[in-house]
Amino acid sequence: MNRLEEYWKANTSLIRNLLIVWAVVAYVLGILLAPALNGIRLFGGPPLGFWIAQQGSIYVFVVLIFVYAARMKALDREYGVED
Incomplete structure (x- = not known):
């Protein structure tokens, strides 16, 4: 595997992982577990x-944008391949 393919694999892996975090917060915590969490x-x-x-899900989404930008810079x- 050449260096460019490794870069794109790392990029898509990062995107996948951040989308999983977003989905868990938005859908699992915000919808599925909301009735249970409403006791708090x-x-x-x-x-x-x-x-x-x-x-909360909006705050998490904004934080994920900054995490993505920092990780992509790294x-x-x-x-x-930096600018």
């Missing part, structure tokens, strides 16, 4: 399941 309240405010579905440097 955040600082006396909204139920945790509701908060994850409405705000991958680009590692494989010598």
